[in-house]
Amino acid sequence: MNKFYFIIRFVALFLFLGTSVAFAQKSVTGKVTSGDDGSALPGVNILEKGTNNGAVADSDGNYTISVGNNATLVFSFVGFTSQEIVVGNQTNINVALESDIRALSEVVVIGYGTQQKKEITSAVASVSADQFNTGNVTSPASLIAGKVAGLSVVRPGGDPNQSPTLRLRGITTFGGNSEPLVVIDGIVGASLDNVDPNDIASMDVLKDGSAAAIYGARGSSGVILITTKSGKSGKGSYANINYNGFVSIDQVANKIDVLSPEEFVNRGGTDFGTSTNWFDELTQNGSSLTQNISVEGGSGNTSFRGAVNYRDNQGIVKGVNFQRLNTRLSVSHNAINGKLRLTLGLTHNDRDQESINLSAFRYAVIYNPTAPVFEGAPDDANGGYFQRPLFDFYNPVALSKQQQFVGERKNTLTNYRVEYDLIDNLTLAVNYSTDKETGLNGSYWSKKDLVTGAGSLGQARRDTYDNSRRLIEATAKYAKGFGDLNTEFLLGFADQKQSFEGFAVQTRQFLYDYTGFNGIDFGAIRNGSNTEASSYASEDVLRSTFGRVNLNYKGTYFLSASVRSESFSGFGENEKSGIFPAVSAGVQLTDLFSMGPVSTLKVRASYGVTGNLPPASNLAIASFGPGGILDFDGDPLTSGDQYVSLRQLRDPNPTLKWETKKELNFGVDFGLFDGRLSGSMEYYTRDISDLLYGVNIPTGAPNPFDPINSPANVVGFAWANIGTITSSGFEFSASYSNVKLGPVNWTPSFNFTFYQKANIESFRIGDLGPAELRLATPGSPGQNNNEIIRNIPGQTLGNMYGPIFRGIDENGAYVLSTTNPNDFVVVGNGLPDGEFGFTNNFSYKNWDLSFVFRGAFGHDLYNSYRGFYENRDPGSNTWNSVVTDKTPYVTSPPTFSSLYVEDASFIRLDNLSLGYNLPTKGDIFSNVRIYATGQNLLTITNYTGIDPEVRYSDSENGDRFTASLAPGLERRNTYFTTRTFTLGVSLKIK
């Protein structure tokens, strides 16, 4: 290390001497120390302000730099506050740098504005770019996985095309939107797809009801505010170029153990004579490339930032990948002495992706290990692949090649903002933004694909969609101090219109596979099964009025109150607007009492009401959709008398309204040792009522919500506001900046959450609503009708019910506590008791090292690989079996029981990153950093499936509205987990 450092210093000195001939007029020396303890600070950057002339402090903190006349030196170092010193006549300048204690001065983004952290009276967490997770992070949400107490960011399996699932403080809704509302630079409801992780400056999470209430009927699932990087005005004329590029390798991190070919044959399996490792055939080492280049600059009253991001990700499975080009431009301009401020933001995101039928994973597990991949010529009926006509038994490699799913997606986000200081203290602002997403998908099932294509003789599909959102917001903000009382008033109005349009075409029966989905008109059959011609279009409007008052008395007492009124076109006739109020207050105790080492102690309490919108806007309206085709004379050859019949689409609910979440939050923000140890604690309780859910209503009977005017129930199902769930939790987070470990600085951050899992209070509204909700059957074969999750009022949400496994009898048959479903007991629950994240940042001279442990505990998973494929199927000698240390010898056909429910508590080394900042000299680079990152390096768990990650929702059966009610199922289509190694470099060019 010392030797290396010496070389660097030598090179730096050499460069310094080289340049000093031209510029130096005066030499300054000195020593940089830490203001905390007086120890030497090596590696500090010293820059002559306004020039490219710089130096780096050596291992003893000593530096030498030659400067011109009237020079000012800037001393900067990670974790410390930069200092500027005018040189004047001095030739020896010793500097003590103070720790950068974030908590004291941090500005937190809240809805429609910012506040100093010390003023915040509700539960808000803020994460800035230097705290983000590193490595090949493709989704913004993954940047803060494990960083915010109460926020779960999970992406089970390793599918690069799958977005993470987000849950803030657990489940908030069944039928509404369970993902937090995303606000990008003030654009409410923008899609996360619009922003590349490279372009994000900070993310703020509004956790409690009072913070989110300013977003009214969309705030229940929490709010994530994203602030993107932008140019800075007032710095004079400048332009910086930043480059960040990295390459990554993805490896399979975990797969399912199965019998080897020999074991399989010894057990009596059909021997096809070869040996194939189907995992290896399906997977590869995926490689990814990411390039980001941005230009940031400003001149006079104008500043800008432009960025281009390109990502090419190849997954661990051949045929699963995406390429994304994201470009972003933001421009700000000040006029009329800074009273008028204009901002323009443009983002375009262009993404191409390719995917396979995920069932290939299941077949890779169970396919006969003695079967070859190929057994014929490519022109053969099966494309040369080995195939056998057995139930649910398909060559996984053939499946991955013979079904093709391709998609293109384009997102465009535009934002125009005008701010004007009309009079003193009063600022008016108007925001106009559009968020547009268009997609074009193509799918093709080859004629040789035994699963689907062979039956339909080739099948091609194209579908396209166009979603857009237009938002106009006007706000007036009035801020004024009255003596010790500082006040801020906000009044705003918003009008949002969303539209969703699209169509799909599918044909089948092709002569050649050659054109695929590009030649959909080569398909002969365009009507009937496995074909489609359809379109849709819908629109909804949300109008809101909102206001807020923030009071700050002497910087000691804080009060905030807000209200938002929401009118949504999709509410029922008599329920057109909802009111969402909030109030919160806090007091800084350290201003009132002297508390020794405690430098900050703020206690606060808040109460807020938020909502959730119905999942579609037409649920309150009776209308007809297309039914089957009618043929008046019954003769299909005469088409003049054929029409599409009208089908009553739904049983409307004209009383449908928003969901309501009432949340009480108590919090403490603390700082010790001058704020070097800081953190907060939160305790919350939530009461969510009027839950949106589709309920059964008596089929054929008059409409229960409006028996006179609405049509009789044809579907027997309507959306209604039913029931109540409650939950609570405790969150703790703390960080200690710059613990000294000799020459190494260590900043640990730790957070954890304890959940009291959501409890179902009621599912009923009047006579309606289910007595209980049974969901999530394991599936085919043979386990189609036995739901394993029962949501029962009075119990925890998502309980798994089944018989207790007591062992096996002498014949190897299950001994179960019961086979009567009425006697089943709770055998597990998929929701966690708690989650934690532990981030560690180390810096040593120019080196930095960080790693993140993240985990969850107290949650169970149904391991469906074991649940289906552990037992030897007595009829089938062709399926392979899953073998784990939990595998008993069972001869019975697989049936769900406690045997297949496993504790999935885990600790995972999510991220480990090592970086080196090259000392820079000269005119070109102001910063060069080389780094290496490993993701998902280590998982400690007793779970034997693919991924112990919490499953907050179920993908397989039911629909998206029941998905949240069936947590804890690892399905057989789970993409294998990946381990990722990244090597990258980032540069900043002056």
Add this chain to the structure above:
Amino acid sequence: MRNTRNNFIAALIVVFMAVTGCEAPDQEIFDEIPNDVALSTTDPTALQAFAVGAYKPLVGTWGAHNSLWSMHEVASDEMAITHKGADWEDGGQWIRTHQHNYLPSEQSIGNGWGYCYSAIGTINNLLKNFGSSELLRSELEVLRAMVYLWLIDAYGNVPIILETDTDPTPPTKTRQEIYAFIESSVLDNIDNLNQTKTYATVNYYVAQAILAKLYLNAGVYKGTPEWQKAADACKAIIDGGLYSLEPNFLDNFKTENAGSKENIFVINYDKNNGVGFNMPQMTLHYSSQATFNLQQQPWNGYASLEEFYNSFDPADKRIGSFLAGPQFSSTGVRLTDLSFEPTDPDGAPLTYTPEINQLFPNSLRQAGVRIGKFEFQLGTSPDLSNDFPIFRYGDILLMRAEALWRLNASSTEALDLVNQVRARSWAGNPLATLTADALLAERGREMFAEGYRRSDLIRFGKYNDAWWEKPVSAASKNLFPIPQGQIQVNPDLVQNPGY
């Protein structure tokens, strides 16, 4: 001065925002037709479409899996869905059904109810809006009566819902009340109905067939038989002369069976426009995909019981209602099943054996003859185009024969009618006398897989008997339970006794 003006502008903006913010937006509909638009039409074609569309809700249960048809068939001695190892365990529903342990929570029990009442809701909505046309009103009320015929047979005690009702939780009526409602609905309207032949819609003879079924089962439905009325209703159809036996029995069930002279009322299935008749998927072994070049792999579910199959004589052409014995691909290659069980007597070659080793848990996957009554067109999708007969002339003849025989066990007309039906498919083997067993067996051979076996067994007092792996069952099982899901949302429903 300037400050005042700016204050004024600010106030104006604030007031504007407050006012516009309060206005609730309307919901526009683009890709659907709102009820008020659709129902205000005066276009005669649209009105005709509504009338014909009343039959659309009937498509999708007869011959579909997890349906009322499944319950009628699997609860009878005609068919079972055995557990084949892991396959078809499905929570035990099909074993419970075959052994008459069905629960109110069975999916197919709920599906059957939903199917019937969804049709009733649709019919009532049409009656409410277009009921002023007498012909349409009569046709719709008789159609509604037909749906109630299915309800009285399966569930017995159910609510009666009329288009004028406004009670969102309609109460249970007794089976006797339902009987009276069906009878009066038909009798009040029958004379308004078309007396010419129609295709898949209600006419005078469909109404008579509804009465015939109602009266034939009157003893079961209301406690007092109506044999003469049943015989008379059948006679009205026979005398009408519009229908006759197809010379070839199986022609009634072929893919293009719209021209059948025998079918009086059918559910109009079509592979494109009226889907849900999934028989090839439901019954065939996986490997049989190659026999019919099926577009999708079948599921290997429904098979016929050995004893029932053996009630068919090999010379009886109706034995063509089954697929039995060795199976071949469409090009004549012997099919094999690589995952055959070691205990399978003939090993890998696919053979539908009449014998089924057991109902569960490890029924051999090739065991049991399959349902081949409805033609599977080569290359068919899972959705058949064969229309499903609800009322068929052959059935009418047997029903009249039974009614006459019940009135007079030595009725020669009854014997002649049975032999007329029998002679078509099994020439040279007329019955000499009629007995209950002979009649039931004849109905079994004629009506297999058409959804009437359970009803016939109940009428002949055999439904509670033991057969194969089905033990003796309680008389209360003659009615299916009221679905759990419906009782939960309608407190005015009463569960049938014994559940």
